[in-house]
Amino acid sequence: MKLIAGIIASILACLLISVAIELPRFGDPHSPANEYVASYYLENAYKDGHVPNVITSVLADYRSFDTMFETCVVFIAGVGIMAILFGTSKKSKHAVQIKSLPSNNSVIIQTATRFIVPMMQLFAFYVVAHGHYSPGGGFQGGVVLAASLILLALAFQLKGGLAFMSKKAMIGYATAGVLLYAGIGVVCMLYKADFLDYSALAYVLPSTDKVMARSHGMLGVEIGVTLTVMSILFGIYTQLASNGHMDEGL
Amino acid sequence: MANFNYIIVVIILCLGLWAMLSKKNLIKKCIGMAIFQTGIILFFISMGAKKGATIPIIQQGYGAHDVAHQAIQASHYANPLTQILMLTAIVVGVATLGMALSLVQRIFNFHGSIEEDEILNQ
Amino acid sequence: MIETLLTLQLPILIILAPLFAGFLTFGIGSFNKKLCAPITIVGTGLSLICAIQVLSQVQQKGPVHYFLGGWIPPIGIEYVVDHLNGMVLVLIAVVAFLTAIYSVKVVEKELSKRIHFFYTLFLFLVTGLMGITITGDAFNVYVLIEIAALSSYALLALGQKKSFFATFNYLIIGTIGACLYLLGVGFLLIQTGTLNMPDLAYQITLQPYSAAIFIAFILMVCGMFVKMAFFPAHGWLANAYASAPTAVGCLIAPLMTKVSVYVVIRVLFSIFSVSYVFDILNISNAVIVLAVAAIVVGSIYALMQQHFRKLCCYLIVAEIGYMMGGIFMGNANGFFGGTYHLIADALMTAALFMVAGAIYYKQGTLDIRKWAGLFKKMPITMTCFIFVACSMIGIPPTAGFFSKWYLISGALQAGHYLFMIALLFSSLINAVLFFRIIEYAYFGSFSSPNSHSQERSEAPLSMLLPLVLVIICMMVLGLYSQDILKYFIAPINPFLGN
Numbered sequence: 001m002k003l004i005a006g007i008i009a010s011i012l013a014c015l016l017i018s019v020a021i022e023l024p025r026f027g028d029p030h031s032p033a034n035e036y037v038a039s040y041y042l043e044n045a046y047k048d049g050h051v052p053n054v055i056t057s058v059l060a061d062y063r064s065f066d067t068m069f070e071t072c073v074v075f076i077a078g079v080g081i082m083a084i085l086f087g088t089s090k091k092s093k094h095a096v097q098i099k100s101l102p103s104n105n106s107v108i109i110q111t112a113t114r115f116i117v118p119m120m121q122l123f124a125f126y127v128v129a130h131g132h133y134s135p136g137g138g139f140q141g142g143v144v145l146a147a148s149l150i151l152l153a154l155a156f157q158l159k160g161g162l163a164f165m166s167k168k169a170m171i172g173y174a175t176a177g178v179l180l181y182a183g184i185g186v187v188c189m190l191y192k193a194d195f196l197d198y199s200a201l202a203y204v205l206p207s208t209d210k211v212m213a214r215s216h217g218m219l220g221v222e223i224g225v226t227l228t229v230m231s232i233l234f235g236i237y238t239q240l241a242s243n244g245h246m247d248e249g250l
Numbered sequence: 251m252a253n254f255n256y257i258i259v260v261i262i263l264c265l266g267l268w269a270m271l272s273k274k275n276l277i278k279k280c281i282g283m284a285i286f287q288t289g290i291i292l293f294f295i296s297m298g299a300k301k302g303a304t305i306p307i308i309q310q311g312y313g314a315h316d317v318a319h320q321a322i323q324a325s326h327y328a329n330p331l332t333q334i335l336m337l338t339a340i341v342v343g344v345a346t347l348g349m350a351l352s353l354v355q356r357i358f359n360f361h362g363s364i365e366e367d368e369i370l371n372q
Numbered sequence: 373m374i375e376t377l378l379t380l381q382l383p384i385l386i387i388l389a390p391l392f393a394g395f396l397t398f399g400i401g402s403f404n405k406k407l408c409a410p411i412t413i414v415g416t417g418l419s420l421i422c423a424i425q426v427l428s429q430v431q432q433k434g435p436v437h438y439f440l441g442g443w444i445p446p447i448g449i450e451y452v453v454d455h456l457n458g459m460v461l462v463l464i465a466v467v468a469f470l471t472a473i474y475s476v477k478v479v480e481k482e483l484s485k486r487i488h489f490f491y492t493l494f495l496f497l498v499t500g501l502m503g504i505t506i507t508g509d510a511f512n513v514y515v516l517i518e519i520a521a522l523s524s525y526a527l528l529a530l531g532q533k534k535s536f537f538a539t540f541n542y543l544i545i546g547t548i549g550a551c552l553y554l555l556g557v558g559f560l561l562i563q564t565g566t567l568n569m570p571d572l573a574y575q576i577t578l579q580p581y582s583a584a585i586f587i588a589f590i591l592m593v594c595g596m597f598v599k600m601a602f603f604p605a606h607g608w609l610a611n612a613y614a615s616a617p618t619a620v621g622c623l624i625a626p627l628m629t630k631v632s633v634y635v636v637i638r639v640l641f642s643i644f645s646v647s648y649v650f651d652i653l654n655i656s657n658a659v660i661v662l663a664v665a666a667i668v669v670g671s672i673y674a675l676m677q678q679h680f681r682k683l684c685c686y687l688i689v690a691e692i693g694y695m696m697g698g699i700f701m702g703n704a705n706g707f708f709g710g711t712y713h714l715i716a717d718a719l720m721t722a723a724l725f726m727v728a729g730a731i732y733y734k735q736g737t738l739d740i741r742k743w744a745g746l747f748k749k750m751p752i753t754m755t756c757f758i759f760v761a762c763s764m765i766g767i768p769p770t771a772g773f774f775s776k777w778y779l780i781s782g783a784l785q786a787g788h789y790l791f792m793i794a795l796l797f798s799s800l801i802n803a804v805l806f807f808r809i810i811e812y813a814y815f816g817s818f819s820s821p822n823s824h825s826q827e828r829s830e831a832p833l834s835m836l837l838p839l840v841l842v843i844i845c846m847m848v849l850g851l852y853s854q855d856i857l858k859y860f861i862a863p864i865n866p867f868l869g870n
Contacts, residue, residue: 005271013264015590019583020256023562027301029325034300036565037446038331039324042306046322052308054330063334065440065449069503069515070338072391076496076519077345079398080526081352083489084536088355094362135305139337168402175399182391192377195384197442236348243355263555270544283547290555297562332561335511339554342518346547349525353540360533369537 049214051132059137060218064196068181071225075178078170078232085244098248105157113155120148128226132215138222142229149234158242158249161234167246170231177228184220255296263289276357276364280350287343291336298329306330382426383438383451386461387503389418390468394495401488408491409479412472415495419502420465427458431859437508445508446568452508456711456864460505460634463715466845467626467722468498470838474726475619477832478733482617483530490530494623497523501631508569510557510643513635514550517599520631521546524624531616538611545598545608552595553635559588560643572643580648589653592639600632600692603666610673610685618729621681626722629688630714633695637711640699646866650702659700660788666693667794671801680731680738683805684724687764690798691717697791698779704867706782711861712853713775716763719846720772723760726839727753730831746813750830754813756843761806763846766799771850 024031045057059067089095121144128141153161165173185196193200198217199210208216241249251257266289269282306327354364361369378385393415401408429436430453438451453461472494483490500520504513525546529539561567563584564575576585601609613625640649650656670690677683691713698710730753731746732738747754763770776795783792830836849856862868 002272005268008271009264009268012267013260015587016260016263017257019559019587020253020260022583023253023256026253026255026296027299029300029303031297031562032565033297033332033562034324034329034565037567038298038329038565040447041330042308042324042327043322046308054306054308054327055333058330059334059337061441062443062448066334066338066512066515069512069519070341072496072499073342073345073515073519073522075395075398076493076522076526077348079489079492079496080349080522083486083493083526084349084352084356084529086486086489088359092359094359096359134307139341171399171402175395178395179392179399182388182395186388189377189381189384194438194442195381195388195440199442240348240351240355243359244352267548270548276540279544283544286548286551290551290558293555294558294561297558335561338511338515342515345522346518346543349522350540350543353525353529353536353543356529356536357540360536 048211049218050211051215051218053132053134053136055135056131056137056218056222060221061198061214064185064218064221067221067225068185068196071178071181071228074229074232075174078174078235081236081239082244085239088244090245096243098242106155109155113151117148117152120144120151124148124226128222129219131222132218138225139229141222142226143233145226145230146233146237149230150237153234153238153241153249158238158247161249162238162246165231165234167235170235173227173231174235177224177226177231180224180227181221184217184224188217256293259289259293259296262292274366276354276366280347280354283350284343284347287339287346291339291343294332294336294339298332300325300328303328306333379425379429381438382422382429383436383453383506384440386419386422386426386465386506387499389422390415390495390499390502394492394499397488397495398492401491405487408488409472409476412491412495413469416465416469416472416498419498420462420469423458423461423465423502426453427462429453430455430458446566446571449512450508450568451506452569453506454864455860456634456637457505459715459860460631461502463718464498464501464505464627464631467718467842468494468623470841471619471623471722471726474622474729474835474838476834478618478729478835481733482619486530490527490617490619493523493527494619497527497623501627504631505634510560510567510569510572514554514557517550517553517635520628521550521599524628527620527624528612528616530620535612535615538608538615542608542612545605549595549598549605552591552598554595556588556590556592556595559584559591563588569638569642573645576644576648580652585644586653589639589644589649593636596632596636596639597696600629600636601689602692602696603662603669603689606666606669606689606692609689610682613685614679614682618725618732622722622725622729625684625688625725626718629692630695630718633692633699633714636696637699641866656700656702656786657788660697660791663693663697663700664790664794666690666696667798671798675801675805678739678741680728680740680809681725683740684721684728687724687802688717688721691721694775694779694795694798697788697794698775698782701779701782701786701788701791702867703782703785704865705778705785707865707867708857708861709775709778709780709782711865712771712778712857716771716775716846716849719842719849720760720763723756723839723842723846726835726842727757727760730835730839733835734829734831740809740812743809743813749828751828752836753831753839756839757813758810759843759847761802761810763850765803765806769850769853771846771853774850774853 041058045054049057049061051057124141124144127136131137152164188197188200189195191200191203198214201217202208202210202213266282266286270279273279358364393411397408397411435454440449479490497520500516503516525543563582598605613621667690670686674683674686695710695713698706763772766773766776780792
């Protein structure tokens with residue numbers, strides 16, 4: 001098998017390297033990839049949605065459908081990992097025994113965590129809210145929030161982390177996040193626009209024109225992404241760390 | 251050497267592919283998968299690089315109205331399309347890796363080993 | 373107002389119905405497990421109604437376009453439904469709806485505590501498969517392939533304990549396939565700058581001899597070959613599907629490989645044109661050789677199996693060989709045969725797995741040597757099995773006969789005599805296989821020791837009704853084959869000179 005794998009990998013390498021010489025030059029601002037659709041995005045993103053961060057604009061407006069399915073991928077990963085690890089037997093011959101050590105209750109770590117976690121969560125909210133003007137957005141903020149929860153779970157044992165966000169809360173937040181995203185799209189459909197066409201939100205939100213409605217729609221969608229990513233990433237950590245039982249962890 | 255970035259990306263890709271197919275330890279296969287996906291992400295990102303360009307956030311002038319009045323030159327900003335496609339690919343990679351690791355945990359719980367030949371001999 | 377609203381928004385409603393049903397099943401079903409099955413049946417039922425409506429719209433007015441977010445392509449993502457799309461969407465919706473009804477009893481018995489996980493992942497798998505079919509954007513196909521794939525990994529791992537290792541193998545190989553496809557999309561982007569399928573087709577005609585376009589084609593098609601278990605990447609299929617739960621097998625086995633075949637048809641004929649694939653590249657012969665190998669290897673391995681589901685899985689490998697041979701043949705009859713076989717084979721595989729599930733539910737074994745006396749005990753199930761067997765062997769007027777007819781006439785026209793011989797060989801092997809099973813099931817009753825258990829113990833109605841409906845769909849497909857070919861496949865046949 002090693003030989004067959006080696007042959008396949010080297011054939012692929014030779015094929016791709018022989019093409020790599022003929023691709024457009026690295027860093028060329030006028031290559032076809034940089035010219036056609038991408039330059040439209042750069043030139044018109046601010047005009048269409050009043051959002052200077054072009055990445056957020058493309059992610060949440062022009063290609064928002066891809067982002068909705070990306071959020072669904074995160075959701076499915078959480079559901080799938082819960083499904084796979086459900087019912088792992090504790091009595092099997094090879095079951096891993098996870099025990100909390102006395103040294104896990106370190107005063108230094110717990111005190112430092114108490115200072116750091118609120119700052120992390122505040123920074124995460126800033127990253128989400130300011131995603132229109134600086135690098136940031138839903139996924140990034142959600143990951144920082146999940147990291148703060150994982151830090152809690154590491155410092156105060158898994159039970160401490162679960163006290164902050166229980167399994168039911170995780171399911172609730174994840175479902176709320178994706179429903180918020182898809183729900184905004186359905187609200188747009190109710191006002192005679194296409195799915196995820198935020199300009200229809202101008203009829204719903206008070207005193208906004210079509211351009212600002214897009215900006216607010218993007219923010220709402222990013223908040224949905226944050227909720228789902230935060231809860232599912234923390235859920236994946238608790239499931240993997242406790243072998244599916246959600247009681248004792250690393 | 252012309253387009254050295256693509257050549258490095260191809261080497262990373264093929265190393266990851268070889269690791270996925272030939273290694274017997276399941277965790278090494280997962281690591282190979284992560285390397286393979288990293289190679290693809292690098293390929294897309296280096297496709298969108300522009301010489302002398304900055305991040306794709308429209309520079310605000312000293313007043314907000316300046317942005318609306320200046321014409322925006324696309325060659326000043328890096329390509330946003332490839333970066334967004336790769337945000338999606340990174341998320342998909344994380345999800346797949348999580349699922350692979352949970353499967354490895356379940357395999358160890360049942361079979362007692364994470365070496366492919368030992369599992370197949372059982 | 374509601375009427376026009378609904379008619380315009382139908383393409384997106386096909387996807388939203390199972391998607392929202394999936395969210396609701398997980399949110400509500402985690403707390404109240406009895407609501408999972410009704411929500412699933414309603415979600416797939418709504419999707420089926422919308423898919424049939426869209427197909428009739430396409431039939432009357434031509435391809436339907438839907439712009440997501442209101443942005444015109446290539447700036448935004450576009451949904452395009454033409455005849456091919458519409459048919460595959462209806463196929464997915466029918467199989468999903470019937471499997472949802474079929475699964476109610478089976479899931480209670482096999483997966484009693486994980487019902488909400490099963491139905492949530494079921495609905496996401498259906499969403500992913502439908503999304504792959506309906507989209508007109510090359511990168512969106514990758515995201516939805518991953519949704520379908522992740523749901524299928526988790527669903528397959530719900531099976532017996534030894535399914536974990538097979539699912540892990542499937543995960544590794546499935547990721548290779550999807551990532552090769554993504555790499556191909558990257559090469560297309562680097563050379564053309566767009567991701568929208570009709571736009572890509574136009575840009576490729578402007579620079580047909582570019583090396584990057586050639587590599588993109590190879591990578592996209594090879595990635596999809598890996599995902600559809602085409603020879604030589606067929607080893608993962610039998611192990612992965614054989615130890616899965618019954619209802620999971622009924623959903624995944626008919627649909628996942630066929631949707632990958634659909635993606636190959638799209639890549640071949642809607643992104644790269646006929647003249648590129650068959651005149652400039654001229655790879656038809658190479659793929660037909662692989663198709664012949666797939667048919668021969670699949671049939672021979674199927675003959676060696678005693679476990680019924682593994683047998684069906686190797687038959688899938690052979691059937692994929694039929695489809696790929698037909699599509700890469702290069703003439704109108706081959707395309708008719710390959711595309712018609714896509715739909716016929718999905719229904720046949722669904723029926724086979726439903727029969728297997730019914731027998732496993734009642735008798736507890738899938739070893740065909742232990743199926744003695746089944747004709748007396750489960751007459752309706754075995755009658756349906758005979759219909760499927762006739763179709764797989766290729767007896768007129770079943771659907772299998774017509775697809776073999778068109779494939780053979782296409783092979784004769786194109787001069788691929790080896791493919792024609794492989795098709796006839798495969799029919800012979802199928803005949804031997806199925807008659808052997810029918811012999812075990814019919815004649816075993818007289819020699820079995822427990823002759824007191826001769827009374828009927830038929831599968832429950834919720835499992836029989838979907839099976840009978842699938843058989844009826846399969847027979848309708850066969851009896852009306854000329855109409856279906858004329859009205860649904862001929863408009864999209866790129867070899868008919870329109």
